[in-house]
Every structure is written in structure tokens, then in C-alpha cells.
Amino acid sequence: MKISLKKCHFAYSELKELGHVVSGLHLGIDKSKVAEVLLKPIHQTDGLGERIIQTLEDMTRRFCAYGLEFKYSDGFTHDWCKLIPALGLAYETSIHSSPGKTPAMLEKGWNPRLPHKALKKELVDIYPTASSLKLMLDKARHHANRCMQDSFKYEKERWDKSNEPLGFKIGNLILVSTLNFNNIKGPKKLKDAFSGLFMIKALHGPNAVQLELTGELMNKHQTFPVSLIKPYSSSEKEVFSLRNEPPLEIPPLEEGEEKKIEKVLKERRTRKKKKGNTL
Structure with a gap:
């Protein structure tokens, strides 16, 4: 069975609890392992996995909804379609409360460091395109971090609201x-x-x-x-034992002569079906 690694996305075994979906093309995993994962039934996630998936969806919607654009001094424009990798980078380099580490550190053992972070402030001669690139990456990263924090806050409020302890006591x-x-x-x-x-x-x-x-x-x-x-x-x-409800007053029925049927507008006669007889 031939399997294209470009189209195979599966949950990495060590990162199932974090909800990450990675590609076998970039990890160089054996094809037999990819086939083994694909032949398994659909993975059933627990409550934590569902919450992480909803957070990722909301985070992506927030990043794409506001129409982030950046225009170079040369006139080239980059929209959210080209800048969306900044969202994945912001998520991979953010510290999660459960493990206390970043997803990139748990997966690879190191946090990615972009070239624009290596630029020194004391440099005098900086190429204009490099400066514009750094400004674009900074804006995309700040926008991605804001969308990610808003998504985390929204999902936490929604989860806490639907899972508030009822506080039962003995005798209730x-x-x-x-x-x-x-x-x-x-x-x-x-x-x-x-x-x-x-x-x-x-x-x-x-x-x-x-x-x-x-x-x-x-x-x-x-x-x-x-x-x-x-x-x-x-x-x-x-609760309100002293509250009095007014009694219902039923009006008396009007006594009058019995009405007689003067004319039948429509009539239909039917007979019961007996054994051996037809209608």
C-alpha cells in the first residue's frame, strides 16, 4: 500500500495529550508507522483534548478574521494567508500551564529562534528590506500572541462557567x-x-x-x-407562605332553550365492514 507522506497527518504518540497534529513528511517517520496509524479507528479524544481543539479553532478564527496585512516599502503586500505560520510559531513557543513547558520544547527539545532575533540594535547599516521583514514578523507575532491569549481566556471562562461546583450539602x-x-x-x-x-x-x-x-x-x-x-x-x-392568591371566579352558564338543527350542510354515511360483506 502506497501512502503519500504529504497527505498523512496524524497525532504524534508523545504529544496526544497536547492536541498537536504534525506531518510525517517533516519528521521523517517510517512509512510502516504511518500506515499503522492510518489503519487504526478514529482517535476518541477526552475532555482535555476537546478543549484544546476548540482553543486552536478559536485562535485561528481570531487571527484570520481581522484581515492582517503588511505592505513593504517596495510595494509588496502580505496578507494573513502568508503570515499564518506566525500563529503556529506563537503557539509552539508559549508556555502551557499543564506541563510547564512549550510544545516545541516537549517535541524537539529546543525553542525555535528566528533570524530577526539575531539582529543587533547597535548595527548602523541595516538593509531596508531586512528591517521591513523584522517589522512585519514582529507585528504578526504580536497579533498572534494577542489572538492566542484571547482564545485561552475565552475558553477558560466558558469552561469555568459550565463546570461550576454546585456546592451540595448534607440535608439538601x-x-x-x-x-x-x-x-x-x-x-x-x-x-x-x-x-x-x-x-x-x-x-x-x-x-x-x-x-x-x-x-x-x-x-x-x-x-x-x-x-x-x-x-x-x-x-x-x-417560599412566600403569606402571599394570598385571589380565588378564580367562574361565570355562571347562561340558561336558554335548546337549539335545534335546521339544516345539514354535509352528510356522510358509513357502515361497518362485516365478514363476507363489502361496503
Whole structure:
């Protein structure tokens, strides 16, 4: 089986947790290893991998959406299509909080150093094109760093908002999801999404609780994950016990003569089908 390394992109084994996708063409990896990876089923990522993928997508959209352009003094123009490698360079040279290292350091053992960083400030004679190149790379790098930091901040706020601890306490009243219960009476389509009320008897860390089950769920296991329960919110009558609701007034029915049908506009007669007879 012939495999083109130019079209083969796969997750490098040592960098799966970082979510990097590298090309076998630049790494010089054996073709048999590339074929072995391609024959495997689609890799299922965990929550951390999904979060990193969303961050990379948002970072790329931010870099491309603002239409970054740079024009040389000679009149040549470079748009975001040519400057997008600066985004990958900014990501590879940024220190991540989990490993405490840059992705380039974890992958290659060294951080890339561009030629424009080697220019000395005390030089007097600098070619204008080299100075423009350095200015272009600096602007692209600053724009990429800003897009990357905004993406990290946005994904962190979104993650923290959707994963806030509910803060259950012993004695709280909660409702339990009936998603995995098959012994509840009645048709499945009319089954309630949550059942309760139940009281929390003990806490098993921030992710599980032990309940005091009653009724149809008495024989079930008493420990439930936090994802299958939700806090019970009291009704307005229990919270505002002194609030009085006005009684409903039903108007009396009008007594009148029975109306008679004067004319039938449309009529259709049908007969039941009997054995041996046809309509």
C-alpha cells in the first residue's frame, strides 16, 4: 500500500495529550508507522483534548478574521494567508500551564529562534528590506500572541462557567434523573425526567453524593454522581407562605332553550365492514 507522506497527518504518540497534529513528511517517520496509524479507528479524544481543539479553532478564527496585512516599502503586500505560520510559531513557543513547558520544547527539545532575533540594535547599516521583514514578523507575532491569549481566556471562562461546583450539602433536597431507571411504572414516553424529593445523607467528594432513597427507588444504589442530580427549588407557595392568591371566579352558564338543527350542510354515511360483506 502506497501512502503519500504529504497527505498523512496524524497525532504524534508523545504529544496526544497536547492536541498537536504534525506531518510525517517533516519528521521523517517510517512509512510502516504511518500506515499503522492510518489503519487504526478514529482517535476518541477526552475532555482535555476537546478543549484544546476548540482553543486552536478559536485562535485561528481570531487571527484570520481581522484581515492582517503588511505592505513593504517596495510595494509588496502580505496578507494573513502568508503570515499564518506566525500563529503556529506563537503557539509552539508559549508556555502551557499543564506541563510547564512549550510544545516545541516537549517535541524537539529546543525553542525555535528566528533570524530577526539575531539582529543587533547597535548595527548602523541595516538593509531596508531586512528591517521591513523584522517589522512585519514582529507585528504578526504580536497579533498572534494577542489572538492566542484571547482564545485561552475565552475558553477558560466558558469552561469555568459550565463546570461550576454546585456546592451540595448534607440535608439538601435534590431530584434524581430517571435516565438509567427501568423499574418506574407507567409508559416510558410519559416518564418524568427527574424523580424525588430525596435528601442528601453523605458526600463522597465533590463529584458524588449518597441519598436517602424512598418509594420505587428504595432498592437502588444510594450513591449517585453529581451529573445525575439537580437541586430542588421550592415553589412560590412554600417560599412566600403569606402571599394570598385571589380565588378564580367562574361565570355562571347562561340558561336558554335548546337549539335545534335546521339544516345539514354535509352528510356522510358509513357502515361497518362485516365478514363476507363489502361496503
